[in-house]
Amino acid sequence: MRVLLWQKILPHLPRTLTTPCRGCAGHAPLSTHTDQKPGRPPLLVSRLFQPSNLRDVGQEGRAPGETTCKSQRLMQQAGLIHPSNPGCYHYLPATVRAMEKLVRLIDQEMQGIGGQKVDMPSLCSAELWRRSERWDLMGKELFRLRDRHGGEYCLGPTHEEAVTELLASQGTLSYRQLPLLLYQVTRKFRDEPKPRFGLLRGREFYMKDMYSFDASEEAAYQTYESVCQAYARLFSRLGLPCVQVQADTGNIGGKLSHEFQLPAEIGEDRLLVCGACSFSANVETVAPDRTDCPQCQTGTLVESKGIEVGHTFYLGTKYSRIFDASFTNTQNKSAVTEMGCFGLGVTRILAAAIEVMSTEEGIRWPSLLAPYQICILPPKRGSKMDSVADLVDDLVQQLRETLPSLRGEVVLDDRTQMTIGKRLKDASRLGYPYVVVVGQSALEETPRYEVICQQTGEKLYLSKDGLVDLLRAVETV
Ligand code: ATP
Ligand code: MG
Numbered sequence: 001m002r003v004l005l006w007q008k009i010l011p012h013l014p015r016t017l018t019t020p021c022r023g024c025a026g027h028a029p030l031s032t033h034t035d036q037k038p039g040r041p042p043l044l045v046s047r048l049f050q051p052s053n054l055r056d057v058g059q060e061g062r063a064p065g066e067t068t069c070k071s072q073r074l075m076q077q078a079g080l081i082h083p084s085n086p087g088c089y090h091y092l093p094a095t096v097r098a099m100e101k102l103v104r105l106i107d108q109e110m111q112g113i114g115g116q117k118v119d120m121p122s123l124c125s126a127e128l129w130r131r132s133e134r135w136d137l138m139g140k141e142l143f144r145l146r147d148r149h150g151g152e153y154c155l156g157p158t159h160e161e162a163v164t165e166l167l168a169s170q171g172t173l174s175y176r177q178l179p180l181l182l183y184q185v186t187r188k189f190r191d192e193p194k195p196r197f198g199l200l201r202g203r204e205f206y207m208k209d210m211y212s213f214d215a216s217e218e219a220a221y222q223t224y225e226s227v228c229q230a231y232a233r234l235f236s237r238l239g240l241p242c243v244q245v246q247a248d249t250g251n252i253g254g255k256l257s258h259e260f261q262l263p264a265e266i267g268e269d270r271l272l273v274c275g276a277c278s279f280s281a282n283v284e285t286v287a288p289d290r291t292d293c294p295q296c297q298t299g300t301l302v303e304s305k306g307i308e309v310g311h312t313f314y315l316g317t318k319y320s321r322i323f324d325a326s327f328t329n330t331q332n333k334s335a336v337t338e339m340g341c342f343g344l345g346v347t348r349i350l351a352a353a354i355e356v357m358s359t360e361e362g363i364r365w366p367s368l369l370a371p372y373q374i375c376i377l378p379p380k381r382g383s384k385m386d387s388v389a390d391l392v393d394d395l396v397q398q399l400r401e402t403l404p405s406l407r408g409e410v411v412l413d414d415r416t417q418m419t420i421g422k423r424l425k426d427a428s429r430l431g432y433p434y435v436v437v438v439g440q441s442a443l444e445e446t447p448r449y450e451v452i453c454q455q456t457g458e459k460l461y462l463s464k465d466g467l468v469d470l471l472r473a474v475e476t477v
Contacts, residue, residue, distance in 0.1 A: 072198025087195025087203030183210035261306030
């Protein structure tokens with residue numbers, strides 16, 4: 001009897017299919033979990049919960065009147081997100097993996113400048129928001145609710161009140177404890193008038209928000225600068241050409257503000273960039289009839305569109321005065337802290353990256369964020385199968401043993417009832433950075449693997465060692 005490829009790779013699959021492992025939500029058969037060192041077996045595409053929707057997302061899966069865009073269409077078609085109610089999405093497993101990677105990168109950058117991670121409640125009491133006078137100011141954007149005792153709350157759209165009150169409640173700080181940088185990555189809730197463009201503008205979305213407390217205005221500016229530099233490093237690691245522009249302070253209040261904008265046609269912000277110097281600003285901050293640069297006076301301002309992926313504010317003492325977040329200074333006197341707040345749209349960055357990097361047909365990720373780095377494609381079920389099965393088995397085994405950093409990054413497209421061509425098309429839509437075809441050339445005397453590097457479009461024929469060397473260089477986070 002011919003042994004099917006997947007049975008060879010993962011013995012006992014039929015039995016374990018009915019008893020998925022509780023530890024990993026059923027990604028791999030139970031039997032393979034006991035001997036998973038030094039690496040896990042590859043995930044099987046047939047088992048991934050990634051419900052592809054090849055129908056036109058413009059017609060299906062969107063609320064009436066909701067506007068769609070490339071990233072939304074690609075993400076829904078590829079089974080990355082699934083619409084729930086307007087501006088709310090289920091983030092499916094591949095998206096969660098990409099987001100976890102993004103959060104790890106953010107953690108590295110924020111902790112690199114001294115940030116400490118916290119996690120504050122989403123239920124915020126109206127009392128706090130009344131004290132800052134934002135309960136009324138926020139109007140309909142705030143999701144408001146009552147508890148069983150009639151107490152009023154909102155679902156946090158941002159956390160200046162909560163964090164400042166947290167700090168004030170700890171008693172007086174010493175100047176020696178400053179600067180203090182607290183940040184979190186949590187869901188934010190905003191009843192947007194027009195939720196649209198998938199994850200670009202949701203009503204429930206993930207944000208990284210950091211709050212800084214400093215002993216003086218000068219120190220607060222230094223902190224502000226170091227956060228802006230960390231943001232610039234993050235976007236450069238992601239390969240996103242973001243620009244830092246002067247911005248309005250809006251209802252958050254404060255004196256100084258910048259936005260990090262990713263240039264894109266779909267962007268809802270209009271930017272003015274000087275052709276001659278470094279000046280760039282959101283149009284909101286520039287007089288409407290101005291065409292010459294306010295910084296160098298010689299250059300002409302050119303307008304472009306951008307997606308706001310980050311926002312930094314120097315707040316001064318606006319919140320620290322209200323909530324009395326103070327510290328004892330070097331003269332042993334009490335003084336209020338100087339604050340800053342710094343947002344990054346986590347889910348918006350994912351969608352914005354897909355928006356600017358992808359083609360109309362397929363997703364392209366910032367390399368570090370791709371949910372899975374490698375997809376292995378065995379041939380269609382048939383005559384070649386038996387001879388190639390051992391090769392696939394071998395390759396998988398070698399990757400497990402020699403490249404532990406790629407743990408969890410390898411998927412095997414075991415849908416061998418489909419042609420290689422069809423599965424290649426799927427792989428291109430999903431945007432795995434490396435697709436390894438174990439096909440015709442793998443049967444030659446010295447087996448060669450066809451590798452498609454989707455980021456560059458390059459196609460290589462490599463020996464097993466060559467392939468392992470190529471994959472050794474893959475950076476993961
Ligand atoms: P926008 O002008 O796009 O409505 P904002 O200026 O109100 O955004 P901030 O309060 O500055 O947003 O929030 C910090 C970051 O959170 C933003 O830079 C953006 O990346 C992200 N963000 C804000 N609103 C949303 C949303 N509705 N959906 C997804 N991300 C968002
Ligand atoms: Mg903003």
